Amino acid sequence: KQEVTQIPAALSVPEGENLVLNCSFTDSAIYNLQWFRQDPGKGLTSLLLIQSSQREQTSGRLNASLDKSSGRSTLYIAASQPGDSATYLCAVIGGSEKLVFGKGMKLTVNP
Amino acid sequence: DGGITQSPKYLFRKEGQNVTLSCEQNLNHDAMYWYRQDPGQGLRLIYYSQIVNDFQKGDIAEGYSVSREKKESFPLTVTSAQKNPTAFYLCASSLRDRASYTFGSGTRLTVV
Numbered sequence: 001k002q003e004v005t006q007i008p009a010a011l012s013v014p015e016g017e018n019l020v021l022n023c024s025f026t027d028s029a030i031y032n033l034q035w036f037r038q039d040p041g042k043g044l045t046s047l048l049l050i051q052s053s054q055r056e057q058t059s060g061r062l063n064a065s066l067d068k069s070s071g072r073s074t075l076y077i078a079a080s081q082p083g084d085s086a087t088y089l090c091a092v093i094g095g096s097e098k099l100v101f102g103k104g105m106k107l108t109v110n111p
Numbered sequence: 112d113g114g115i116t117q118s119p120k121y122l123f124r125k126e127g128q129n130v131t132l133s134c135e136q137n138l139n140h141d142a143m144y145w146y147r148q149d150p151g152q153g154l155r156l157i158y159y160s161q162i163v164n165d166f167q168k169g170d171i172a173e174g175y176s177v178s179r180e181k182k183e184s185f186p187l188t189v190t191s192a193q194k195n196p197t198a199f200y201l202c203a204s205s206l207r208d209r210a211s212y213t214f215g216s217g218t219r220l221t222v223v
Binding site for chain 2: 004031032034036041042043044045046049089091093097098099101102103104
């Protein structure tokens with residue numbers, strides 16, 4: 001059964017830092033990996049989707065990489081801002097063909 | 112703008128009542144999903160539907176029921192058999208299996 005892990009569960013940083021958020025998954029046979037952002041009491045906003053044939057995707061200050069063989073993905077946030085404060089979730093689609101989520105990482109960016 | 116609309120945003124249920132959560136999408140997506148989110152836990156799949164008039168149980172389907180009579184709509188009923196229904200419920204859709212998921216804004220259900 002696929003398991004997705006995000007460590008640490010929470011991170012607090014000063015504004016302006018470059019951040020690396022980690023995601024690991026146990027079964028490397030995935031079709032794609034998706035990063036989401038969730039603000040308190042809100043739904044999920046898709047940030048980036050990486051297909052299994054890709055190694056990375058970029059959108060603005062965000063860059064996500066995928067290493068299927070090692071079962072890892074990294075979300076890089078450049079020049080963090082207080083508005084980046086949210087919970088970030090990683091999810092994969094594998095053999096079950098349904099999205100399997102990690103528990104998320106709560107990010108706080110302090111002004 | 113295309114998207115997913117969930118209603119109501121907040122819902123209160125008395126013990127023994129059935130309640131229905133609405134999910135509508137205008138993205139022309141084939142697949143729709145219901146997830147439950149509890150504090151400190153990841154999202155867990157309740158039910159999903161890949162095509163009209165067909166749906167499948169997810170990991171925690173007990174105490175829930177769904178229907179998919181129209182492509183745009185995938186309502187979730189939380190029945191009295193669900194013993195711990197207080198949670199945040201999220202609906203999602205995708206163009207097909209393995210494609211990017213789009214989520215609604217969620218419904219917070221509380222048992223009173």
